[in-house]
Amino acid sequence: MLSAMPSPSFAIRPATPADSATLFRLISALAEYEKLTHLVEATPQKLEQALFGARPQAEAVLVETHTPEGARPVGFALFFHNFSTFLAKPGLYLEDLFVEPAWRGHGLGKALLRHLAALAVERGCGRFEWSVLDWNTPSIEFYKAMGADVMPDWRICRVTGDALAKLGRAS
Template sequence: MPATLTTRAATEADVPTILALIHELAEYEKLTHEVVATVESLLETLFCPNPSAEALMGCVDGKAVGFALYFQNYSTFLARPGLHLEDLYVQPAHRGCGLGKALITAVARIAYERGCGRYEWTVLDWNTPAIRFYESLGAEMKSDWRIMRVTGPALTAMAKLST
């Protein structure tokens, strides 16, 4: 009998699972040294009166084995909101069954229903399987854009430049 795949909105009870999946994703991406998220910080940012992001859980036979975390952004050129998919992760044992596609298209449906002008995400340049998967869904790689990031002490220093 084939597995039952479902997606659903994350709840506060899912936060420990989300954190465990974040750690698995970081290990896959060789970025474990960057994870400082805790159950408490996820609860404070995902389930507060004005959440910073939202999450969907991907389940196989009722067990959460993946997630998609996304947040609203804005396009000045379109003068419309957009959605940014921060992370999409499915445990390796459950890849290839359609759960990743179910999660990414569920977020696309949310973007469409909210009237968003675009839906975007980033992918590591060495992650060929993910790039192929995204392109198979019609995504276009924007090779002329580069991410700029300021964190930690550099963010503190930059913030102080405006005072």
């Protein structure tokens, strides 16, 4: 029960290659929450290569709770840079943010968002953005409370799998 749990001591730190299995565990929990486990192709090895290989594709941070037993990762944010042609500046795009259900309501999600916003400012980004599933009302309300505008006129376009290969062959 959340009300019985004291406010946790926590820290946010960059993920390292040694965290690949932990990130995979948290990503799997996110996929389960979003009812998208059938889409997960990631493995700890794929994550290690994508995040820490010769050409990193994204970055991740972990939020860890600190107890007498030690530090335990209970959430993460995975992000990368995009670019705004209108601003002529990079942006920071949050691909995923997740906090284990038992640790929600203690400010960990807010801390992750604030950490990334500060990182965006530090890196000279013109914006910080992400997507949210339309049915995820608790997250939408949380993001609005944090100052985010939910963009009603924008829709995500996605091409994957065979359709991506076909589009890539078109000339």
